[in-house]
Amino acid sequence: MPRSAREKQRTNITVDAGLLSEARALNLNVSSISEAALARAVRTEQARAWTEENAEAIEARRIWSAGNALPLAEYQVLKTD
Secondary structure, three states, rough: HHHHHHHOOOOOOOOOOHHHHHHHHHOOOOOOOOHHHHHHHHHHHHHHHHHHHHHHHHHHHHHHHOOOOOOOHHHHOOOOO
């Protein structure tokens, strides 16, 4: 579901009063900025957790790739060698 179609929920957060005053003086949308920062933090943590959970499979694939030729390597557009 697109982020804009999701239900919004009110919450309270504690932020530095001076920073909040500056943001308001600059007409910044604190709610949108907070939501974007939270979404970025969630994506970052999800990626970190996924990498940790799949580390063994990633390493196994890396070892396999190092010992075996990649099946379509001759058609690879970006050559690394």
